[in-house]
Amino acid sequence: QVQLVESGGGLVQAGGSLRLSCAASGRTFSSYAMAWFRQAPGKEREFVAALNWSGTSTYYADSVKGRFTISRDNAKNTVYLQMSSLKPEDTAVYYCAGRRPAVPGRAVNEYNYWGQGTQVTVSS
Secondary structure (H helix, E strand, C coil), X not given: CCCEEEECCEEEECCCCEEEEEEECXXXXXXXXXXXXXXXXXXXXXXXXXXXXXXXXXXXXXXXXXXXEEEEECCCCEEEEXXXXXXXXXXXXXXXXXXXXXXXXXXXXXXXXXXXXXXXXXXX
16 A cells, blocks of 8 residues: 655646656555546546656656656655746646556546645736
């Protein structure tokens, strides 16, 4: 089992950048596929990005491709989401999620473990 804690959210102007971090507990972090999802007010939670256990395979939603980068450091039990060229429509609560086996998916119900979320607000 793994516990996830996100950090790094905040308020940023359009065009700016933020880096989110997700720290995981436990000694089996490298056996999990990890992902980021987001949920805006009044909308369903949606897939943002995911990666496999080693970070060599990454997947992105079309809306963030080319602007966001997901990565992980298994030695630090941490997954990151580097967000650049932020837009007001990126405003949401961002959630870190993990699943085993370590095969990334895009659906909310594929992930067993979730963090509490971190707010990202992009002003125009």
